[in-house]
Amino acid sequence: MHYRPAGERPLLWLSDAVKAPPSAIRGGVPLCWPWFGPHPGDKAQPAHGVARTGLWQWRVLNFAADALALRLEPLQPLWPGLAPVLSVQVRNRQLALRLETLNSGSEHVSLGQALHSYLAVGDVARCELVGLDGCDYLDKLQNGRRMQQNGAPCLTAALDRVYCHQGVTELVDPVWQRRLRVTKEGSGSTVVWNPGDGAGALADVGQAQRSQFVCVEAANTGLDPVTLAPGERHCLATNLSILD
Numbered sequence: 001m002h003y004r005p006a007g008e009r010p011l012l013w014l015s016d017a018v019k020a021p022p023s024a025i026r027g028g029v030p031l032c033w034p035w036f037g038p039h040p041g042d043k044a045q046p047a048h049g050v051a052r053t054g055l056w057q058w059r060v061l062n063f064a065a066d067a068l069a070l071r072l073e074p075l076q077p078l079w080p081g082l083a084p085v086l087s088v089q090v091r092n093r094q095l096a097l098r099l100e101t102l103n104s105g106s107e108h109v110s111l112g113q114a115l116h117s118y119l120a121v122g123d124v125a126r127c128e129l130v131g132l133d134g135c136d137y138l139d140k141l142q143n144g145r146r147m148q149q150n151g152a153p154c155l156t157a158a159l160d161r162v163y164c165h166q167g168v169t170e171l172v173d174p175v176w177q178r179r180l181r182v183t184k185e186g187s188g189s190t191v192v193w194n195p196g197d198g199a200g201a202l203a204d205v206g207q208a209q210r211s212q213f214v215c216v217e218a219a220n221t222g223l224d225p226v227t228l229a230p231g232e233r234h235c236l237a238t239n240l241s242i243l244d
């Protein structure tokens with residue numbers, strides 16, 4: 001997914017070196033579903049689940065000069081007993097995503113997920129991410145150690161954190177002279193990721209592109225487990241807006 005309001009910088013970053021299917025695309029907003037990170041019990045399963053490499057069909061619900069609404073569903077069932085639907089809306093410099101999951105099976109199911117937004121920035125090291133001060137987080141670069149955020153996270157080096165956070169974040173970008181606001185619903189975890197020097201090991205990022213994005217993800221992780229009873233639904237949503 002790519003979104004660039006007319007005459008503006010893009011909202012989302014997309015790698016210059018997108019790999020061919022079935023590899024996941026690096027950029028846009030990959031859907032991590034129905035688990036986040038490694039599978040909880042089976043190392044053979046792919047990281048971040050099966051939705052981002054699955055095939056989806058889309059339908060246009062509304063198409064106007066200044067607005068677009070799409071509904072996407074998987075072409076085939078992606079995971080037994082769980083049925084996702086993604087709604088995408090674009091309007092007024094804002095991209096809104098809603099990922100709804102129905103437990104269509106007969107057992108309780110636990111669900112992990114993330115809307116893994118790659119936010120495009122002029123230079124990540126000069127940005128400030130506001131809204132996480134005082135939140136507890138798990139630092140994945142320190143074996144998942146639980147810490148508390150003091151001020152804004154430092155974006156000059158690698159960062160991989162799962163914050164216990166339900167609120168709003170804003171990414172202040174002095175190079176592109178704008179702010180990006182991330183709001184969300186149905187999510188008790190906010191993931192912040194940039195590979196830093198580790199970008200060199202990622203063929204679809206590399207040192208040249210590592211400064212061009214930071215991921216701020218609306219998520220449900222081990223910090224805020226979601227369990228769906230048969231017939232129950234959960235909706236994870238995020239709004240990404242460009243502000244002056």
Ligand SMILES: O=P(O)(O)OC[C@H]1O[C@@H](O)[C@H](O)[C@@H](O)[C@@H]1O
Nearest residue numbers: 024047048116140160161191193
């Ligand atoms: O390389 P992937 O599978 O797209 O994941 C990228 C990153 O995604 C983040 O959400 C995770 O917290 C990181 O641990 C991970 O490295």
